[in-house]
Amino acid sequence: MRKQTILARLRDTRVQAAASLGLVLAAAATGTYAYWTDSASVSGTTISSGSIDLFVNGANNDTAFTSLSFTNIVPGQSAAGVITVKNNGLSPLTYYVNGAASNADTKGLGAALVVKVTGDATRTTSGTSFTCAGNALANTGTAFAANLVGSPTVATQRQLIPGASETLCVQASLPTGAASTLQNATTNISFAFTASQIIP
Amino acid sequence: MSTRLLLGMLGLLGALLAAILPAAPASAAGELGLSADGTSWSDTLPAPLFDPDFRWVPGDVEVASFFVRNQDPQAGLLQVVMADTAVRSLMDTGDLEVAARVGAGEYVAVTSAGAQNLVQDEQIPAGGVRRVDVRVSFDPLSPNTSQAQQFDLRFDLTLSQDTSVLPPVDNGGGDGDGDGGVAGPVDGNGNGNGNGNLPGTGSAISRGLLLLAVILCAGGLGLVGLGRRDRDSKERHLHA
Numbered sequence: 001m002r003k004q005t006i007l008a009r010l011r012d013t014r015v016q017a018a019a020s021l022g023l024v025l026a027a028a029a030t031g032t033y034a035y036w037t038d039s040a041s042v043s044g045t046t047i048s049s050g051s052i053d054l055f056v057n058g059a060n061n062d063t064a065f066t067s068l069s070f071t072n073i074v075p076g077q078s079a080a081g082v083i084t085v086k087n088n089g090l091s092p093l094t095y096y097v098n099g100a101a102s103n104a105d106t107k108g109l110g111a112a113l114v115v116k117v118t119g120d121a122t123r124t125t126s127g128t129s130f131t132c133a134g135n136a137l138a139n140t141g142t143a144f145a146a147n148l149v150g151s152p153t154v155a156t157q158r159q160l161i162p163g164a165s166e167t168l169c170v171q172a173s174l175p176t177g178a179a180s181t182l183q184n185a186t187t188n189i190s191f192a193f194t195a196s197q198i199i200p
Numbered sequence: 201m202s203t204r205l206l207l208g209m210l211g212l213l214g215a216l217l218a219a220i221l222p223a224a225p226a227s228a229a230g231e232l233g234l235s236a237d238g239t240s241w242s243d244t245l246p247a248p249l250f251d252p253d254f255r256w257v258p259g260d261v262e263v264a265s266f267f268v269r270n271q272d273p274q275a276g277l278l279q280v281v282m283a284d285t286a287v288r289s290l291m292d293t294g295d296l297e298v299a300a301r302v303g304a305g306e307y308v309a310v311t312s313a314g315a316q317n318l319v320q321d322e323q324i325p326a327g328g329v330r331r332v333d334v335r336v337s338f339d340p341l342s343p344n345t346s347q348a349q350q351f352d353l354r355f356d357l358t359l360s361q362d363t364s365v366l367p368p369v370d371n372g373g374g375d376g377d378g379d380g381g382v383a384g385p386v387d388g389n390g391n392g393n394g395n396g397n398l399p400g401t402g403s404a405i406s407r408g409l410l411l412l413a414v415i416l417c418a419g420g421l422g423l424v425g426l427g428r429r430d431r432d433s434k435e436r437h438l439h440a
Contacts, residue, residue, distance in 0.1 A: 035361040036274075038231035041283070042266060044298075044334060044353025045248035049290050050255030051347035090255050090348065162255075199340075200259040 050091030054195035055165075057084050067123070068170060068189055070130075078173035080123035080130035085158070085193065086165035094157035095195040096150030097168070099143070102188040110187035112179070113172040115142050117149055120169035132169035144172070144189055154199070231276060232359040233269035238329065241269060249334055250353070258295070259340035265333045268357065270324040275362035278302070280319035280332060283354040288313035290349035295342035298353065299335045307335060313351070323362055 056062050067081030087093050101110020118134035139156040141148045149168060150157040160166065172189070174182070233241040249264035270276040280300055290296050291313040299309035300318035310316045324330055336353070338346075 035363055036231060036272065037358060037360040038272075039356065039358045040232050040234055040243055042234065042245055042355040042357060043248040044264075044336070044355060045250040045252045046287060047250065047256055047290060047296065047336060047351045047353055048252075048254075049338070049346050049349045050257045091257050197257045197259075200257060200261070 048090075050089065050162075050197070052087065052089040052091055052093040052195055052197050054093065054095055054193055055084075055086040055088045056191075056193055058086070068172060070172075073174050075174050075178040076129075076176045078126075078129045078131055078171055080132050080169060080171040082121060082123055083168045083170065083191070084165055085160070085168060087160035087162055087195075090162050092159065092161050092198045093195045094150075094154055094159045094198060095193055096152065096157045097148045098146045098192045098194075099141070099148035100190045100192070101144035102190075104188075105185055107182055107185035109174075109182050109185035110144055110189065112174065112182055113144065113187075114175055115144055115148065116140075116171040116173070118169045118171070119167060121167045123169060123171075129173075130171070132171040134169070137168075148191070152194075154196070157196075159198070231270065231272040232357060233271045234357075235267040235269065238267040238331070241271075250336065256290075256296075256336075256338050258338050258342040258346070260338040261335065263333055263335045265331055267329055267331050268324070268359070269329045270326060270359060272359075272361070273326045275323060275325050275328075275365040276359045277362045278319060278322040278324055278330065279317065279358045279360070280322075281356045281358075282310060282316045282318055283356045284313065284315040285352035285354055287350050287352035290346065290351035293342065293346045293349060295339035295346050296351060297335075297337040297339070299337070300355070301333050301335075302330050307333075309335075315356075318355075323365075324359070 053060075057065060062083075065081065065083070068079050070077070070079035073079065085095065099115065101113065103110055116132060116136050117140040118132040119137055120132045120134045123130045124133045137149065137158075139147075139150050147156075158166070170191075230243065232243065234243060234245050235241045236245050236247070245266055249266065250262055254262075268278055270278075280302075282298055282300075291298075291311075294311055297309050297311050298318075299307035301307045302319055302322045308318045310318065319332065322330060334355070
């Protein structure tokens with residue numbers, strides 16, 4: 001019954017005409033949609049952030065540095081050791097070094113030592129002592145204390161480009177006029193390196 | 201199923217297809233010109249905007265510029281989108297900001313990856329040139345986690361016909377190159393930009409679809425004719 005009704009409607013000339021008109025209109029409406037467009041790509045580049053990585057004697061931390069060790073030091077003698085500092089990162093950096101001397105026996109041996117930091121690559125043996133032969137670097141201190149090499153002020157810091165390295169020769173001398181109370185004293189020396197990116 | 205019903209259904213199907221098929225914009229080429237210096241034009245830039253060997257650190261701010269020219273005789277609308285790229289770890293830190301502006305306008309900045317619109321519907325008249333500035337800033341307070349990361353920066357530019365502006369009247373054969381700013385024909389496919397006509401414009405309907413429309417129209421007319429003949433036959437039968 002329903003099929004017959006549909007067939008009857010499809011046979012209706014008006015329905016057929018309307019369907020044909022709809023087809024034409026649909027095609028015409030589609031065809032009127034036209035505008036131009038063009039596109040392109042612009043490469044900004046691959047933005048790569050840099051990095052800074054300070055190596056001390058080939059590692060991030062050197063807990064086995066012994067070349068400054070000196071047993072039974074007496075006034076007039078000195079110890080010396082060389083530290084290699086490297087920028088293992090991708091961006092330039094600056095660094096500074098704070099020194100510290102322990103004083104467990106409260107005798108103050110560390111504070112009595114006179115320090116000199118040079119750029120020598122090797123230490124020099126002088127009799128029973130070891131020394132750094134060159135001149136002291138700029139902005140270096142004379143005690144195992146803060147600001148031994150440079151300071152938090154950027155202008156005083158050492159600068160290293162990516163992949164570059166340099167040596168610091170640290171010499172510690174016990175002055176000839178050292179007090180007798182320093183006999184049989186002991187101190188442990190440590191260094192803290194702090195590196196920063198160079199501010200653009 | 202009767203022939204009429206079949207034809208009727210085909211007609212409806214054809215109408216439906218014609219209605220739902222997407223109408224693509226007219227294909228065109230060469231409307232969008234690019235230049236690094238505002239002098240030499242091409243469809244690409246000769247080099248990336250920023251030095252790929254540069255290693256960015258917190259606090260870096262770099263600005264690069266390029267020029268866009270509407271090389272069509274009609275006004276266009278420029279859209280600049282920062283593209284969604286796969287290499288994005290640096291952008292994902294949230295410490296990198298990418299911004300763009302047209303001319304002396306305000307920068308529109310984004311700090312996250314993904315396709316994002318930086319310039320929307322900037323009108324460029326026929327032959328007009330616009331400078332686009334791109335600024336990339338690295339947050340000076342960015343921590344160490346942003347070290348050795350990367351972001352592939354790319355922009356997708358689209359120049360579309362500005363349909364709100366009436367096209368210039370075709371002078372019926374003149375060269376239509378009176379703006380002095382369009383560097384002659386650029387598409388090289390015979391559509392020509394110098395005659396005032398849109399390059400490659402017209403219906404997006406394919407030839408096949410047009411053929412189908414003709415067939416369906418013929419079918420519809422046939423149905424009408426068959427219906428009329430059937431009715432006349434019935435009337436004659438009744439009169440007899």
